[in-house]
Amino acid sequence: MKVFFIILAVVVLIFLGIRYFLFRIGDPVNNKVSDSYFYHYRKNLIVHSPMGNWFELGYFESDADVESFQPINRDFGKDKSNVFWKGRKQAVDYATFQVDTTGIIKDKNHVYTTNGKEYNFLGIIEGADPKSYQPLDPSLPDYKRISWFKDNNAVYYRSKKTQGDPTTFKPLNDAIAVDANYIYSIINQRGEGIYAFEVDEVIRKYKRIAGEIKIVNDTYVQIGNAVVSAFTKDEFTLHTFETIKSTKEVNYFTIVVNDTLIYKGIAYPEIDIQSFEPLDYGYCKDKKSVYYDGKKITGASISDFEIISPDYAKDNKNVFYKNSIAEKANPKTFKKTSESDVWEDGTNKFREGKILQGKLK
Template identity: 55%
Template structure:
């Protein structure tokens, strides 16, 4: 019995000791406003910990007046002297500081961004007028509404002032915007693959075209008898028709206009749009054949065509590397090798569409 009591006491002491040393968070200051500001478990201080998950998401002890501290929203708080963001004091005007609509942060002197170079400090949005700064279009219902702001003089995209006509400017979708005079490409990135860089630019691309303006989907817009789009590689494409009778959306990248397939802004008249079907990776097919990156794979049998990877495919007769027959490869035995990026068919080993070694 004594042994059991001793063990029980030790367990209790260990638990209490663990809690004393490692449990830093007590009751939330005001859970209805923020799940990130807490009273310390044993100290008379306020702590900031996102969602209370201090072990994974971090923990910061505020230099705040405990008696007067109150959260303003999830990340912002104040005491009788200072404004805090993520637990850190901010250099703002205390008396006029306000947070509206989550992303609209300002005082009498400046408008501030939460996405500045310093993770712990609000950054001043250069030249923004705090008296007139507001959402460009409050009717946008998703996260993108916070990409666009305006003041009495300018429009801002992701906190950068852009050169457009503020009175008539409006974004149509993810990639296209317009004002009374011009069409703009909205570019989040420039380049492709390893060379892709984030730019967040709104670039003037074309004089405005006459006609009705509306978005087709998130990447294409119709202006009169033209279809415009903007992508990371070409940045801007405009396709003009004598008349537009039918527009059908396929997915984010592809639409059909007047029975013509448009992929990433490029028209492919050789594709039968009515029977077109997008497959995995860069493969697709229509009633006339199978394609890799819209190049027809000569001789491929669509009835038993099989995609093996982002570059390899086969049917009962042949193996294909992208849009070319892999000569001599045994379609029945062709499979992925145990070695990185290599394939084999019992006779040869292949890499990048070339024989690199015999397996005999």
């Protein structure tokens, strides 16, 4: 019996110890408003823990006044003197601060974004007028509506001011927007694969074309007898046809206009539509040939063609720089060096598909 009580005492002590050291959050402050603000389990302070999952998502011990603190929504709260976001005190005007039902965060002086330069602190949306700032178009689907806003002077995309006219501006799909006078490219990232990075820009590209607007898919828009897209290396392409009889979506980046296939904004009038296959970095192929940015790569073998970088590819006989053969390059030994943009095959060094002076051996 004595042994039993000793074991029980040890178990209780271990349980209490685990609870003391591991349990960080206690009761929610107001679980009807926020599932992320809690009273600390042991200390007299407020804790922000995303959805209460502090073990996986972490938690933050706030310096908010415990007695007066109340959550505004999941991540915002305030006490008698300050506004808090994710438990951190924010530099805003306390008396006029508000987060409205559309997600706009503002006070009398500024409109704010949660994607500020400093992590976990609000950033100011430069130039935005807090009095007139509002959603661009409430009829947009949710995933687009939260990205587009306007005030009396400008249109804002993901908290960045654009050149768009706020009275007539309209995003058409993921790539193209228009207003009364211009066509705009919507650029979310530049580069491909591991080289991709986010930019979130809306760029004025072209005078507005006359004609009826038809959204082909999330990438292409038909305006009159022209088709436009932004998903190209030039970040805007316009293909004009004598007449457009039909448009057909193949996939997100590919459509067929009349009998011409367009892939990532590049027209491939020679390509076999039925056997078309997109590859990486602007390459594609059909049953007859391999192409780079719309140009056929003469001499490339379809069966063993291999892309080795954004600019280089090879088969069992040749190395290709974009759509041309890199003369004298050995495909079996061709590899990148530690030098910027320099490749070698054990005999020669290459830059932009050309041999550099001086042999390796």
